[in-house]
Amino acid sequence: MSDTTSSGPMLAADGTPLKTSLARALRRQKIRALALIAPLLLFVMITFIIPIATMLFRSVENQIVSATLPEATAALQAWDQTSGEAPSEDVFQALFFDLFKAAEAKEHTKLGTRLNYEQTGTSSLFRTSGRNLDDVGEEWQDPIEDIAPALEDGETWYAMMSGTGSNDLLEARRALWNDMVPDTFNGDVGLTLSDEIAGMLPLTAAAYSDWAIFEALEEERDISTRDPWEAVYAALGLDLRNPETVAAVNAYSGPHAEDLQLVTANLDQMPDLMFRDAFADLDEDWLDPEVWQTIKIYSPDYTSGYFLNAIDMEKGPDGAQMRPENQQIYITLFIRTLWMSLVITGSCILLGYPVAWLLANLPLRTANVLMILVLLPFWTSLLVRTSAWKVLLQQQGVINEILVWLGFVDDANRLILMNNATGTVIAMTHILLPFMILPLYSVMKTIPPSYLRAAKSLGATNWTAFWRVYFPQSVPGIGAGSILVFILSIGYYITPEIVGGTDGVFISNRIAYHISSSLNWGLAAALGTILLAVVLVLYWLYDRIVGIDNVKLGG
Amino acid sequence: MAYVGPIVRPNLMSFTAPCTAGLAAVFGFVVGNAFGSPFVGVIIGAVFGFALAYVLHQFSVPRTAGRWATIGLLAVVGLLLTNLGGAIAGALIGAVLSWFVYWLDTGDYRKNVPIYYTARETLWYNTFLFICGLVFFFLIAPLLPVMWLSFNAEDFFTFTPEMLSFDPAGYSLKHYEDFLGTDEWMVPLKNSLIIAPIATLISVSLGTLAAIGLSQSHVPGRQWIMAIMISPMIVPLIISATGMFFFYAPLGNWLEANLGLNQSFVGYVKVILAHAVLGVPFVIITVTATLVGFDNSLTRAAANMGANPVTTFFRVQMPLILPGVISGGLFAFITSFDEVVVVLFVGSAQQQTLPWQMFTGLREQISPTILAAATILVTISILLLTTVELLRRRSERLRGLSPG
Numbered sequence: 034m035s036d037t038t039s040s041g042p043m044l045a046a047d048g049t050p051l052k053t054s055l056a057r058a059l060r061r062q063k064i065r066a067l068a069l070i071a072p073l074l075l076f077v078m079i080t081f082i083i084p085i086a087t088m089l090f091r092s093v094e095n096q097i098v099s100a101t102l103p104e105a106t107a108a109l110q111a112w113d114q115t116s117g118e119a120p121s122e123d124v125f126q127a128l129f130f131d132l133f134k135a136a137e138a139k140e141h142t143k144l145g146t147r148l149n150y151e152q153t154g155t156s157s158l159f160r161t162s163g164r165n166l167d168d169v170g171e172e173w174q175d176p177i178e179d180i181a182p183a184l185e186d187g188e189t190w191y192a193m194m195s196g197t198g199s200n201d202l203l204e205a206r207r208a209l210w211n212d213m214v215p216d217t218f219n220g221d222v223g224l225t226l227s228d229e230i231a232g233m234l235p236l237t238a239a240a241y242s243d244w245a246i247f248e249a250l251e252e253e254r255d256i257s258t259r260d261p262w263e264a265v266y267a268a269l270g271l272d273l274r275n276p277e278t279v280a281a282v283n284a285y286s287g288p289h290a291e292d293l294q295l296v297t298a299n300l301d302q303m304p305d306l307m308f309r310d311a312f313a314d315l316d317e318d319w320l321d322p323e324v325w326q327t328i329k330i331y332s333p334d335y336t337s338g339y340f341l342n343a344i345d346m347e348k349g350p351d352g353a354q355m356r357p358e359n360q361q362i363y364i365t366l367f368i369r370t371l372w373m374s375l376v377i378t379g380s381c382i383l384l385g386y387p388v389a390w391l392l393a394n395l396p397l398r399t400a401n402v403l404m405i406l407v408l409l410p411f412w413t414s415l416l417v418r419t420s421a422w423k424v425l426l427q428q429q430g431v432i433n434e435i436l437v438w439l440g441f442v443d444d445a446n447r448l449i450l451m452n453n454a455t456g457t458v459i460a461m462t463h464i465l466l467p468f469m470i471l472p473l474y475s476v477m478k479t480i481p482p483s484y485l486r487a488a489k490s491l492g493a494t495n496w497t498a499f500w501r502v503y504f505p506q507s508v509p510g511i512g513a514g515s516i517l518v519f520i521l522s523i524g525y526y527i528t529p530e531i532v533g534g535t536d537g538v539f540i541s542n543r544i545a546y547h548i549s550s551s552l553n554w555g556l557a558a559a560l561g562t563i564l565l566a567v568v569l570v571l572y573w574l575y576d577r578i579v580g581i582d583n584v585k586l587g588g
Numbered sequence: 589m590a591y592v593g594p595i596v597r598p599n600l601m602s603f604t605a606p607c608t609a610g611l612a613a614v615f616g617f618v619v620g621n622a623f624g625s626p627f628v629g630v631i632i633g634a635v636f637g638f639a640l641a642y643v644l645h646q647f648s649v650p651r652t653a654g655r656w657a658t659i660g661l662l663a664v665v666g667l668l669l670t671n672l673g674g675a676i677a678g679a680l681i682g683a684v685l686s687w688f689v690y691w692l693d694t695g696d697y698r699k700n701v702p703i704y705y706t707a708r709e710t711l712w713y714n715t716f717l718f719i720c721g722l723v724f725f726f727l728i729a730p731l732l733p734v735m736w737l738s739f740n741a742e743d744f745f746t747f748t749p750e751m752l753s754f755d756p757a758g759y760s761l762k763h764y765e766d767f768l769g770t771d772e773w774m775v776p777l778k779n780s781l782i783i784a785p786i787a788t789l790i791s792v793s794l795g796t797l798a799a800i801g802l803s804q805s806h807v808p809g810r811q812w813i814m815a816i817m818i819s820p821m822i823v824p825l826i827i828s829a830t831g832m833f834f835f836y837a838p839l840g841n842w843l844e845a846n847l848g849l850n851q852s853f854v855g856y857v858k859v860i861l862a863h864a865v866l867g868v869p870f871v872i873i874t875v876t877a878t879l880v881g882f883d884n885s886l887t888r889a890a891a892n893m894g895a896n897p898v899t900t901f902f903r904v905q906m907p908l909i910l911p912g913v914i915s916g917g918l919f920a921f922i923t924s925f926d927e928v929v930v931v932l933f934v935g936s937a938q939q940q941t942l943p944w945q946m947f948t949g950l951r952e953q954i955s956p957t958i959l960a961a962a963t964i965l966v967t968i969s970i971l972l973l974t975t976v977e978l979l980r981r982r983s984e985r986l987r988g989l990s991p992g
Contacts, residue, residue, distance in 0.1 A: 062806055069801025070813060073794040073868065081820055081865045084835030085827065091834065384723045391720045405973065406724045412969040413731065414926045416946040417962040421730040423950060424737060424959070429746040431733045440621040463730060466723075495709065524824020526929050531950050541826040548830055548933070561827045572822045576815070 089565070092343075092558035095336040098328060100212040101144040102131040106332035114329055119320040125308035126271070129169065130236075133264040134243050136163035138251065140213055150553050151338065151347065152327040154318065162315045169311045170263025172304045173270035180302060181295040190265070191257040193289040194241050196227020206242040222249045223256060233281045240268035269296070270303050339559035363543070363560065370539045371567075373458060374522040378515050380462045381469035385514065386507075389473035394482065404474075411467035419528050422460035426450040426532065452534025460532050461522055468521060469514040476510025509578065516575040520568055540564055597695050604692045605641040611688055612637025615681050623669075641689050651690050658686035671753045731966055738763055738959035745956060763960035773957065776945040782856065783931075783941060784924040787863035792917040794864075795871030800905070802872070803879040814872075821869035825929040832862050833933040852938045859935045863927060867920025874919065878912025878983070911983035915976050922972065 045054035099106045104127035112120040135141040145159030183189045203226050210218040224245045231238040244261045248254050272278050279297045282290075296303075312319040330348045331338060338348055345361040346353050355361070388407070392400045410418060425431045428447045436442040450456055480503065488498035526541040533542070540560060547557035598604055613634040620629015644654045659682035666678025691697050698705070701713050733747075741760040742748050750758025767773045798817065802810065820828060836858040843854045882905070890900040906913075928943040935944070942961065949958045 059806060062804060063808060066801045066804040066807045069804075070798045070807070073798035073817065074813060076790075076794055077817055077820070077865055077868060080835075080861050081828070081831075082816060084831035085823065086831075088827070088831035088834050384726065387716060387720050388723045391717070401977075403724070405977070406728055408973055408977075409970065410727050410731070412922065412973045414943065414946075414962070414965045414969065416926070416928065416943050416950070417734065417965050418730065420946065420950055420958055420962055421734045424733050424745060425730055427745070431747070434747060438622060439618055440624060440626075463726065466727060495712075520822065524826060526824075526826045527947065531947075541824060544826050544830065545929075548833065554834075557830060561830055564824060565827050568822060568824060 085565075088558055089562050090558075091555055092339050092562050093335045093337065094555065095331060095338065096212070096334050097144055097147050098331045099334060101135050101140055102128065102328070102332075103209050103212065105131045106328065109325065109329050109332065112325065112329065114322065114326050117322055119309070119322055120325055122307055122309050124325075125312050125319075128312070129166065129267070129308050130240060130243075130264060132159075132163060133166050133170070133262065134210075134247070135213065136166055137247060137262065138210075138214055146552070148327055148331065150342070150556065151331060152323060155324060155327065158316055158318050158324065162312065162319070165315050167263050169306075169308075169315075170267045172267070172306050172311075174263045174266035176302045176304065177266050177269065177296055180299045181292040183289065183292045184266075184296075185260070187256070187258050187260045189289055189292065190241065190261050191224075193287070193292070194227060194230055194238065194245075195225060196229060196287065198226055198228030198231065200225055202226055202231050202238055203242045203246070206239060207246050210243070210246055218246055218250045220250050222246050224249070227287065229285075229287060233278060233285060234269065234272045236268040236272045237265060240265045273297060273300060273303065339555040340562075342556050343559040343563055363540075366538075366540050366543055367563070369454075370523050370541075373454060373537075373539070374519050376458055377461050377465060377522045378469075378518045380458065381466050381518050382511060382515065384462065385466055385469035385473055386511070389470050389477055389510070392470070392474050393477035393480075407467050407470050410463070411471075415464065415527060418464050419460060419531050422456070422463065422528075422532055423451065426456050426459065451532050452537070454533075454537040456532040456534070457529045457537035457539075460528050461525060464528060465518045465521055468517050472513040472517060473507065473510040476513070477507055480506045512578045513575070516571055516578065520571050520575070524564065524568060596698075598692065600641065600645045600693070604645060604689065605638045607692055608641040608685070608689050609634040609637035612640070612685055615685070619681075637685065640685065641693070644686075644689050645693055654690065655683070655686040658682040658689075673752045673754065676754070734959050735963045735966065737956060738963045740956050740959075743956060745959075763955075763957045766955075766957045767960045767964070773942075773945065773961065776940045776942045779939055780925055780942040783859050783863060783939070784921050787860045787867060787924040788917050788921040790860070790864035791867035791871050791920045792913060795868050795916065795920075796875050796909075796913050799872050799875035799879060800901075803876055803882070817872050818869045820866050825927075828866070829930045829933040832930060836862065836934050855936050855939045859931055859939050859941075862930050862934050863924035864920075866927060866930065867923045870919035870923060871913075871916035874916035875909060875912045878909045882908060908986065911979040911986075915979055918972055918976055922969070 041050075043051040045051045047054070049057075105124055108124045108127045109120060112124060132141055135144065141159045141163040142156070145156040145163075148159070149156035178185045203222065203224065207218050207222075222245055224242070226238055226242060241261055244265055245256045248256050248259055273282070273296065279300070282293050282297050285293065309320075318324055336348075337353075341347055341353050343363055344367075345356050345364045347356050348354075392403055392407075395403065423430075427433070428449070428451070430451070432450060433442065433447045437444050437447065442448060450459070484502050484506070485498050488502040489495070493501065523539070524541055525539055526545060529538045530542055530545075533539070541564070544557045544560050544564070547553045547560070613630045616629040616631070616633015616636070617626050618629070620626040620632070623629070640658065643649070649657070659679050662678035662682035662685075663675045664678070666674035666676070666681075669678075697714060698710055701710050705713070736751075737745070737747065739759045739761065740748065740751060741758050741762065748758050752758075801807065802814065807813065840854045840858055843849050843857070844851055886904055886908070887900050890904045891897075895903065926943055928941070928947045931939065931941050931944055932947070935941070942965075946958050946961060949955060
């Protein structure tokens with residue numbers, strides 16, 4: 034029977050072709066389903082997936098070196114790191130101005146901390162040098178102010194540097210500041226650099242712009258009356274080392290040209306200080322090529338350095354290399370985490386299998402009562418269970434007290450059950466056991482008991498019947514439970530932190546340490562990325578073996 | 589179980605008495621060891637066990653009388669040897685020993701195995717039950733000392749001699765008073781009770797909608813959507829916490845600076861959002877599991893009778909999937925109520941929750957108030973467990989799956 038007429042396709046009630054009508058209905062259904070899902074999907078994406086993705090991104094991010102020392106790292110690219118010598122004067126000169134800025138903004142210590150992860154001692158090097166850079170600048174400031182007393186005043190400087198022009202230099206310097214401290218230096222500086230002076234005294238104009246931007250936008254002071262940094266005087270001194278500049282200054286007629294010409298007339302009073310020597314005076318480590326090598330290696334915006342650190346390697350002059358033996362900790366820690374998780378998974382199988390078998394083979398009513406004994410710890414707060422194990426395992430704890438009371442253990446040699454791997458394994462086996470029993474139970478429930486009886490009636494011994502008939506059918510349950518327990522245990526933090534001491538901690542504890550104590554967030558992110566990768570592989574396996582839709586919670 | 593034949597009482601001299609002697613020897617060894625002479629203990633135990641089985645069997649002592657007599661006798665022995673604690677230990681040994689005698693002597697030990705089982709198979713079966721018993725003991729027993737110790741009169745984490753000898757002076761409720769009477773614990777409890785319900789509400793409402801969407805027949809990219817929504821449960825908490833730490837700190841600053849919100853309010857919002865997302869997978873899993881058994885012709889019937897989709901949802905679908913929604917909500921609630929890693933990273937001191945306070949307490953100063961808190965939490969979880977179990981039975985009854 035058919036409604037089709039010979040003249041055309043099958044039509045729906047409203048006259049559209051049935052095919053189109055069905056397709057539209059299907060589309061509407063899809064849209065409705067997606068509309069229901071969308072709010073949660075968005076919520077999870079924004080508050081979970083994106084935060085984790087950005088956290089992972091931190092493991093390769095490394096802008097701090099080039100943002101804090103932009104000119105020094107640029108100048109450093111020409112340095113040959115195999116020469117065994119510290120870089121040349123131009124690098125030190127760029128370093129002076131970069132570091133001066135950073136020290137004023139208190140950013141140099143952050144950079145020092147960052148580089149200290151790679152080369153110990155860098156932190157104090159940056160901190161002490163940053164503190165003493167003013168003295169280096171005063172080498173120029175004092176003679177210049179002696180020669181031209183008008184240059185002591187901020188007003189003189191402001192009048193001298195202001196003028197008409199495109200202000201390109203100021204904007205370029207502002208961009209550099211914003212690289213160093215994001216989104217801080219927006220707004221009106223109140224200065225238009227004179228193009229003429231910017232062309233004639235490039236270093237001075239740059240240094241003055243740096244100061245003006247910082248003074249106006251960060252300190253929020255009136256730049257037209259404030260005295261500039263010592264670094265500006267040093268820049269002027271450097272500019273005037275160039276004979277062409279001196280000639281141009283002598284021919285200059287802008288505001289306060291006479292003060293500048295006073296300085297050029299007395300160039301013999303200016304210091305002939307080299308920055309390389311000045312830095313060597315501050316700290317002789319600056320002449321150590323290893324410091325510079327570290328700066329150069331970490332000057333790109335993205336680095337694999339954190340990942341190398343996370344697997345006990347470091348960047349050397351010839352690429353990646355292993356760290357010295359005594360600094361290798363992370364591979365050991367990863368192996369320990371995996372090994373202990375395996376032991377915990379194994380003990381969960383060992384303890385969970387018989388119980389799951391019993392639950393699956395008892396009459397339903399009895400099984401339900403016994404199931405409560407499994408679910409009660411499952412529902413009890415993790416911290417309650419962890420504190421319970423602390424009560425049990427400590428040296429004056431219940432287990433030791435009982436053993437001493439019964440005379441099995443000497444009072445002086447109480448068992449050390451806590452603050453080591455034993456404590457972590459015992460406590461975590463207890464905590465994760467329900468996660469093994471529940472999937473095992475739900476698989477065993479589906480195995481018909483008649484199979485075992487059939488095997489026995491065909492002449493199998495008890496053992497053969499179990500091992501050849503029952504066990505293979507329960508393997509999916511073991512697989513599901515094991516992966517679940519394993520995934521949960523390699524990411525555990527609380528229990529190892531409390532009962533693990535130093536020998537029983539996991540990689541998670543190290544991540545937490547780097548986040549909250551050592552503040553080496555990049556390394557924490559790299560360690561986290563590796564851990565997450567392991568978990569995701571396991572998750573994928575779990576999905577293949579069990580199917581994520583089949584996860585059951587509490588029977 | 590299989591067919592169970594007539595009960596045969598085993599021979600006294602060749603089976604019941606030697607077995608009892610063996611078990612009693614083990615107890616004797618333990619007790620003897622406590623007094624420094626395990627060997628004497630073994631001999632006394634074996635002789636006593638043999639005699640006990642002989643007397644109870646030969647004179648056909650009724651079960652109740654026999655058991656109480658043994659318990660009383662050993663309790664007195666324990667009291668004479670030590671103190672009240674010893675009496676209780678003695679009574680326990682007596683209870684086990686006398687139960688064992690009657691269990692063997694009446695043939696009860698074969699009650700649950702088929703008649704054709706050999707002696708070795710019966711032995712294995714009972715050993716197996718014993719092993720399972722030990723595992724159950726391992727699961728539950730750790731919680732008991734916590735409850736016991738929470739009544740400690742001293743500020744110790746360990747049992748005092750007074751507690752062990754059941755001296756009332758060794759017990760007090762002061763840790764409960766501490767818990768209920770100081771801000772140190774009540775503020776975290778209040779915070780937990782603010783954060784957990786709101787977080788649960790968010791994850792349940794969004795999660796239920798999404799689960800209904802996911803259970804429709806045509807969902808593009810279903811696998812991926814499911815994976816994303818389950819991910820908060822799979823990703824290790826420390827990684828989630830780290831990611832949220834970096835995400836919520838600037839977000840909080842932005843909210844404070846641009847919307848002029850109060851700092852403590854923003855703090856709560858951050859923790860609540862973080863906990864809500866952690867609870868989502870549990871809601872999704874339980875509600876989709878409930879929806880698997882949902883008969884879609886019911887919604888069509890409702891539509892047929894003129895109900896609009898909203899009415900259909902609230903009057904037809906919701907009452908049927910309610911048990912799943914509630915148990916998902918309970919999971920979400922317990923996740924938030926029990927969560928410490930994320931709140932440690934995302935929250936500030938004002939949002940300190942109960943688990944946080946317990947965690948710092950466990951790590952730094954050890955005060956038995958933690959144990960009082962733990963006992964209260966165990967009680968709450970027993971209540972929750974009962975609720976879930978009742979809901980499950982109701983759900984199965986409604987769907988006609990099993991007699992419950």
